[in-house]
Structures are given as structure tokens and as C-alpha cells.
Amino acid sequence: MIPPSSRRLFFAIWPDAPARELLRSLAHDVAKRRDGRAPREDNLHVTLAFLGTVAASRIALLESIGAGCARRCASFDLSLDALGGTSHGIAWLAPRIVPAPLASLHEALTAALAGGGFTVEQRRFRPHVTLARNCTKPPRRGAVAPIGWRVNRFSLVASTPTARGSLYSEVSTWPLASRASG
Numbered sequence: 001m002i003p004p005s006s007r008r009l010f011f012a013i014w015p016d017a018p019a020r021e022l023l024r025s026l027a028h029d030v031a032k033r034r035d036g037r038a039p040r041e042d043n044l045h046v047t048l049a050f051l052g053t054v055a056a057s058r059i060a061l062l063e064s065i066g067a068g069c070a071r072r073c074a075s076f077d078l079s080l081d082a083l084g085g086t087s088h089g090i091a092w093l094a095p096r097i098v099p100a101p102l103a104s105l106h107e108a109l110t111a112a113l114a115g116g117g118f119t120v121e122q123r124r125f126r127p128h129v130t131l132a133r134n135c136t137k138p139p140r141r142g143a144v145a146p147i148g149w150r151v152n153r154f155s156l157v158a159s160t161p162t163a164r165g166s167l168y169s170e171v172s173t174w175p176l177a178s179r180a181s182g
Contacts, residue, residue, distance in 0.1 A: 009062065093128060
């Protein structure tokens with residue numbers, strides 16, 4: 001249970017409307033074929049940094065970190081074209097090659113978070129959109145027709161558990177710079 005003075009948070013990028021519709025369709029297809037459960041359409045995202053449960057008193061610092069990273073990181077094109085999954089019943093769609101600006105945004109966020117005293121994941125960054133959970137059949141792996149969009153912003157997102165699954169809501173959003181600055 002999350003204490004009332006805390007929130008479960010992460011930084012994420014959201015697909016634009018056309019990409020979200022393509023992802024929704026693919027997620028339902030994958031969930032049906034793999035006997036899994038597709039996420040809610042409005043929950044489709046790429047996680048940049050997972051924070052877990054954070055005291056509400058630290059949200060202002062997270063907003064400052066997000067704003068600073070947005071000023072230093074440029075917008076970019078993202079193309080997801082590799083289908084895969086885990087042995088834990090998760091199916092996902094990822095980029096075969098992580099765009100350098102996406103890697104830079106992730107690195108800037110994790111460095112700033114660590115500097116702010118937040119715990120950051122030490123595993124390698126593997127950006128993806130979760131397409132299905134609880135798959136009873138192994139996910140198919142391979143290339144698919146790319147689904148892409150221009151990433152112009154990123155968000156601090158709250159995850160609220162409900163009986164029907166988690167609901168995600170933006171806490172704050174920042175536009176990315178039109179060009180990277182030093």
C-alpha cells in the first residue's frame with residue numbers, strides 16, 4: 001500500500017495519437033495471439049526512469065530535474081520496430097537501435113536523479129512499450145512494421161493502482177528543446 005503522503009512515479013514519453021492507435025491495435029493483436037492482457041490505450045508509454053514510491057514533498061525536486069533535462073535535451077524521432085518479450089509473460093515493442101537523443105535524455109535524467117538523492121536502476125536502459133501482460137504463450141520475437149512518432153516532450157507520471165489495473169496520470173510535462181544545448 002502506498003502511504004497517502006507518497007506517490008508511485010516514473011518519467012515517460014507518450015506516443016502521439018496516430019502512433020497510440022497503431023500501438024493499441026498491435027497490443028490487442030499480440031494479447032489475443034499470446035493469451036495475455038493488453039494495457040489500457042491511455043497507458044501506452046515508454047518509461048525513461050522508474051522512481052517507485054516517492055514522498056510528495058520530493059515532487060518539486062523531480063519537477064526541477066525534469067525541467068532542467070528538457071532544456072538540455074533535443075526532440076527526436078522514435079521508431080519502434082522490434083517485437084519481443086520476457087519469460088515473465090510480458091510482450092513488448094522496442095527500437096532495434098536506440099536513438100542517441102533518447103539515450104542522452106535517459107542519461108541526463110538518471111544522472112540528475114542520482115544527484116538529487118533518488119535511487120536509479122542500474123540495469124541497461126531498454127526502452128519499450130509494453131504490449132501485453134500475463135501472456136501464457138511465449139512472445140514472438142522479430143522485426144515488425146515500424147511505429148514511430150516525433151518525441152517533443154516527456155512527463156513525470158503517477159501510477160495509481162485500481163481494481164481494474166493501474167491508472168497513469170501526468171504530474172508535470174516538459175517540452176524538449178528544438179535543438180540540444182550545452
